[in-house]
Amino acid sequence: MNDKYILQTKQLTKKYRRSTILNAVSINVRKNTVYGLLGPNGAGKSTMLKIISGLLKPTSGEVIFNGNQWNRKDLAHIGSLIESPPLYGNLTAKENLEVINTILGLPKERIQEVLQIVGLTNTGSKRVMNFSMGMKQRLGIALAILNRPKLLILDEPTNGLDPIGIQELRELIASFPQQGMTVLLSSHLLSEAEHIADDIGIISNGILGYEGKYHSYENLEKLFTDVVRKHRA
Numbered sequence: 569m570n571d572k573y574i575l576q577t578k579q580l581t582k583k584y585r586r587s588t589i590l591n592a593v594s595i596n597v598r599k600n601t602v603y604g605l606l607g608p609n610g611a612g613k614s615t616m617l618k619i620i621s622g623l624l625k626p627t628s629g630e631v632i633f634n635g636n637q638w639n640r641k642d643l644a645h646i647g648s649l650i651e652s653p654p655l656y657g658n659l660t661a662k663e664n665l666e667v668i669n670t671i672l673g674l675p676k677e678r679i680q681e682v683l684q685i686v687g688l689t690n691t692g693s694k695r696v697m698n699f700s701m702g703m704k705q706r707l708g709i710a711l712a713i714l715n716r717p718k719l720l721i722l723d724e725p726t727n728g729l730d731p732i733g734i735q736e737l738r739e740l741i742a743s744f745p746q747q748g749m750t751v752l753l754s755s756h757l758l759s760e761a762e763h764i765a766d767d768i769g770i771i772s773n774g775i776l777g778y779e780g781k782y783h784s785y786e787n788l789e790k791l792f793t794d795v796v797r798k799h800r801a
């Protein structure tokens with residue numbers, strides 16, 4: 569058992585009929601860090617995150633959560649926002665949170681806390697269908713962190729946001745490790761990892777071509793293109 573990592577995958581493989589979507593992917597996500605899973609469209613990022621969140625079963629390979637083989641019970645410690653957040657458009661932010669908060673049996677105070685964390689305390693009676701993309705994304709994150717997960721999975725969290733929104737969301741994400749939350753996020757943009765990722769993994773065509781610390785001084789652009797070109801179908 570290795571307690572340095574909150575999450576590891578070992579030779580994770582996913583096949584649909586004859587096509588291999590993930591080909592023996594082994595990633596190592598250190599506790600209380602931000603890990604950026606980067607790769608072009610169709611690389612297998614969402615598939616990877618869906619397996620870790622229990623939405624898909626791998627064909628083979630293992631997921632190790634906090635040192636032990638992944639178990640459905642671990643979902644109590646994993647928060648996720650994959651693709652678009654599941655929101656009720658006719659309810660307010662607070663009401664949306666109340667629904668999940670009640671299901672999870674959490675104290676009422678937690679709602680105000682998460683609204684504060686994601687900066688949505690002033691939306692009052694505004695219904696979610698009238699929210700901007702960035703507000704919906706924040707609410708999605710609020711829902712994902714309600715139960716104080718040890719691991720927060722965010723699939724392309726800044727998709728569709730304007731530059732200010734991206735900057736704000738980055739700052740928010742970067743603040744999570746100090747609160748005991750490790751973040752695993754995906755992006756097809758290399759720049760997404762800038763300033764926030766401690767470690768990155770570059771995946772292309774289902775193959776992890778690189779994993780290591782994020783060093784802004786390195787020529788990451790070249791590394792990214794090299795990895796992508798090398799494994800392209």
Ligand SMILES: Nc1ncnc2c1ncn2[C@@H]1O[C@H](COP(=O)(O)OP(=O)(O)OP(=O)(O)O)[C@@H](O)[C@H]1O
Nearest residue numbers: 584589607608609610611612613614615616755756
């Ligand atoms: N249910 C499925 N059946 C067959 N192929 C699938 C299925 N789901 C996904 N795929 C394929 O798996 C590959 C990886 O998809 P995935 O959504 O994981 O990529 P991604 O890296 O998240 O891409 P993007 O940046 O566009 O979100 C794609 O080629 C996709 O067509």
Ligand SMILES: [Mg+2]
Nearest residue numbers: 613614615723
């Ligand atoms: Mg995706």
